[in-house]
Amino acid sequence: MRSYYGTAGDVGVAAMFCRRDRVGHFAIDRAALAAGSPDALFRLLVTMAMFQRRSDVQIMRVLRGIAHGDALELTDATRLLSLANDNCELARTLDALLNQCDLGKCPETKRGVCSQRPTSTCHLKRHTELLKRYGHFGKMPTSATLMLSAQGVADLPSLRTRIWEQTADPHARALALEGAISRAWRISEKIAAMYLSALTNRDLSGELAPWADGVDTNHFVVVDSNVDLFLKAIDYRGPMTYRARRAFIQSLAARIHLDDLHPGVRRYNPRLVQQALYMFMSESNRRANEADCCHDAPASCNRCPRALASRCSLNAAADRAAVAAAGAS
Structure with a gap:
């Protein structure tokens, strides 16, 4: 709370994704994010989903290396839906994309490939090359827009509105949001928690949390490899399910009075406690921060x-x- 909270060195929070020096042309306009703009929310989802399986420093380097036009295409839900409809039939529905498309990457050439339409050009093949991840990662941006279509909504704010209409229970809303966006390719519980905590946790995001009201934001705890390193360091012996590790961090957070450390912050906020564990164990992020x-x-x-x-x-x-x-x- 003294060294990182509210500073430019705090990694993985909403403010970071508004910075060109961090994420290049994927940077989001602060006012648009604060207002809950559909375009801003979709761009945030796609960009955050990049942060898995590699260090943050590496992912930020990849994002900064992607040209402006390509970054816009990868984060434009309308454009992605148009590309999906105009290309291979295996990219036109979420079920087909998830279960039938076998997008990959040639180890030698690093070009996008598939066995079902090997000679066809495809935006998914191009996207997997742009994102410089494992071969099937090019599905991720398109799957995010197909996830919305599969649930009969036009955009992420519409998804939230529908869930709010279906239930008034804050925890049920949190579970429904998590379940909905987790239908997209490579949107795990971890990525869902990272994304939804950014939109709902005012202590974490300040004005950049347009979905803060009426939802159980304490459900969204990001359990990543750095958090697991901390659990190993303290000899955690509980179950390794995501649910169990999240519950452990929530119980740990209940013993820490955050408002004693930083006036104005809620006393109980497991996402902030988890963020501290993450930053403490993240060697690459700490080395990159001169402070x-x-x-x-x-x-x-x-x-x-x-x-x-x-x-x-x-x-x-x-x-x-x-x-x-x-x-x-």
Whole structure:
């Protein structure tokens, strides 16, 4: 809360996705996001879905390398739907895209390929090349717009409105939102939580949380590989299901009075506690932030509580380097 909260170094929060220096031409207009613009919300969903299986630093480098026109196409729901309708029949419905399209990537050429229409040009093949991920990742942007079509809505605000009309229960709304967007390709519980917490958690996003009212935002906790590293460091022995790990972090958050650390923040906010675990364990993000305490080691390590310093992987790396240097001398 002292070092990262509300600063430019806080990674993975809504404000980051409004910054050209972070995500290049995928950057979202702040006013449009605050207003809940359909275009802004869709762009945020596609861009956030990129952040999986690789370090944030690598993904931001990929995004910054994508040209303006390509970035617009990858994040324009109307354009993507038009491309889907004009191309292979396996890209025209969500079920066909998820279950029949076998989009891949040639290991040698890095070109998009498939076995069903191997000689055909296809926007999915082009997208998988642009996104520079594993072969089938090119399905993701198109699947996001087909996910909306499959549920009979025109855009993400319409999806929210329909769910709000169906139930007044905040937790039921959270589950319904999570379930709806998770139908898209590669939108996991983690990505859904990352996206929906950005739109609903005012402590996390401030004015950039247009869906904050009437929903249980405490349900949206992002359990990623860095959080799992923390759980391993504290010898967590509970079930490894997403639900169990989320519940553990929620119970942990109940013991931490955030308003004592930062006035104005809700006392209980598991997403902020989880964000702290994520940042603490994220070596690449911390190294990339010149203000992080790792750049002042070992002096900063001596100021850290022993129980925390003993679980800091960057502190351990500094100790190993010091031992190696001493041995060499």
